Amino acid sequence: MAKIFEKPKMLTDKPTHYCPGCTHGQAHILTARAIDKLNVKKIIGVAPVGCAVFAYEYFNCDMQEAAHGRAPAVATGIKRVIPDAIVFAYQGDGDLASIGMAEIVHAAARGENITVIFVNNAIYGMTGGQMAPTTMIGQKATTCQSGRSVALNGYPIHVSEMLSQLQGPCYIERVSCHDVKHIRQAQKAVDKAFQNQVEGRGFSMIEILATCPTNWGMNPIESNKYVEEVMCSVYPLGVYKDTTKEEA
Amino acid sequence: MAKLIFNKMLCKSCGLCVSVCPKQIISISKSEINSKGYFVSELIDTEKCIGCAFCAMMCPDSVIEVEK
Numbered sequence: 001m002a003k004i005f006e007k008p009k010m011l012t013d014k015p016t017h018y019c020p021g022c023t024h025g026q027a028h029i030l031t032a033r034a035i036d037k038l039n040v041k042k043i044i045g046v047a048p049v050g051c052a053v054f055a056y057e058y059f060n061c062d063m064q065e066a067a068h069g070r071a072p073a074v075a076t077g078i079k080r081v082i083p084d085a086i087v088f089a090y091q092g093d094g095d096l097a098s099i100g101m102a103e104i105v106h107a108a109a110r111g112e113n114i115t116v117i118f119v120n121n122a123i124y125g126m127t128g129g130q131m132a133p134t135t136m137i138g139q140k141a142t143t144c145q146s147g148r149s150v151a152l153n154g155y156p157i158h159v160s161e162m163l164s165q166l167q168g169p170c171y172i173e174r175v176s177c178h179d180v181k182h183i184r185q186a187q188k189a190v191d192k193a194f195q196n197q198v199e200g201r202g203f204s205m206i207e208i209l210a211t212c213p214t215n216w217g218m219n220p221i222e223s224n225k226y227v228e229e230v231m232c233s234v235y236p237l238g239v240y241k242d243t244t245k246e247e248a
Numbered sequence: 249m250a251k252l253i254f255n256k257m258l259c260k261s262c263g264l265c266v267s268v269c270p271k272q273i274i275s276i277s278k279s280e281i282n283s284k285g286y287f288v289s290e291l292i293d294t295e296k297c298i299g300c301a302f303c304a305m306m307c308p309d310s311v312i313e314v315e316k
Contacts, residue, residue: 001251005301007310016309020286021262025308180268180302213262220262 008032010043010060017054021220023210024052026177027119030208031090032059034190038198042085044078046071050092051125069100072107075114086197088115094124097133097159104163104205111168111202115193118159121210122231129215133157136234141215156234160207164240170202172241176209176232178224192244201244209235250299251315252291258309261286265303265312271296274303 010032018024035043047055049068056063066074071089079087096104096118107114123141124130131141131148134156138147148156160174171193175186186208193204209231211223218226259282266274266289273293282288289311291297304312 001315003313004250004299004316005304005312005314007313011310015258015284018308020260021264022308025310029308029310180305183305220264221267224264224267 008036010035012058012060014057016058018051019212019214021211021213021223022051022125023121023177023208024119026183027090027117027208027210028052028055028058030177030183030187030190031088031117033187034194035061035086035088037191038086038194040086040198042082044082044085044087046075046078046087046089048089048091048095050095052090052092052119053126055090069095069098070103071095071100072112072114072116073103075116076107076110076112079112079114086115086194088117088194088197090117091119092125093118093120093122093134093159094127094132097157101133101157104159105166108163108203108205109166109168111170113197113200113202114204115197116203116205117190117193118205118207119210120159120207120235121212122156123212123215125212125215129212134159136230140217158235160205160235160240163205168203169205169241170243171196171204171239172207173205173239174207174209174235174237176227176237178209178211178227178232182237196244207235209237249295250297251294252297252303253313253315254288254290255311255313256280256282256288257284258311259286259288260284260309261288262308263289264306264308265289268302268306270300270302271298273297
């Protein structure tokens with residue numbers, strides 16, 4: 001008997017601190033599997049502030065913790081000093097779309113040769129379920145208890161759509177992990193984002209729609225259904241920018 | 249026949265593996281608890297497992313390894 005499925009080598013054996021059913025674990029696995037396939041020795045990750053703040057304990061490579069939202073800026077610095085390293089930034093939506101909005105937009109506009117994994121669960125997970133810039137209209141959070149209203153809170157930010165308008169990025173795709181089919185598609189997207197960096201094509205970002213069962217007040221299976229039915233219609237999946245096709 | 253290896257220490261009882269199994273042969277144990285206090289998931293009918301690895305792929309904590 002041969003092993004046909006096992007834990008990626010790029011993840012450590014440490015049990016994660018994430019809540020049961022949280023998509024962060026899945027996003028870690030996707031990233032780690034993509035790195036495993038590259039067969040590159042020098043890999044440096046940049047961990048965010050948020051639920052994934054301990055990502056440096058879980059990835060089996062060199063990691064750097066960045067100040068809140070500044071992961072793309074730190075990744076830029078690392079990539080420019082060590083150009084032969086594969087550098088990735090791993091960020092949540094409170095980190096990337098709120099406090100770190102300037103950093104991600106400018107890193108994308110400069111077309112830095114880094115890979116960004118953006119985990120969008122439409123809420124601030126670690127601090128207790130407050131409204132995030134990506135919280136959907138009508139979605140409940142502790143700071144909008146009757147649901148987000150347009151009059152009071154404005155509209156959610158669609159990061160992938162916004163960044164795809166810039167000239168700098170090479171590859172931007174939004175994926176989901178709510179079932180096996182979408183996990184396979186997500187894996188292909190993350191693989192491509194890392195491959196782009198190896199080939200020196202420039203900035204790649206993968207937005208992963210994620211669940212937050214604890215703060216959404218649902219069980220993990222209901223949360224996945226919510227992603228499929230509600231979140232995928234507000235945040236449509238697909239490739240938003242791909243300059244690799246134009247070159248070919 | 250496929251063999252599933254559960255790393256029960258990592259299981260958080262989220263039930264995602266149970267929800268994706270096409271043969272519905274995985275369940276959350278009613279008696280076995282791991283050191284973190286979660287009821288662990290387990291295979292209830294080894295013979296029926298087809299080794300599709302859906303459960304392993306869905307698990308966010310890499311609890312399940314598949315041999316075939």
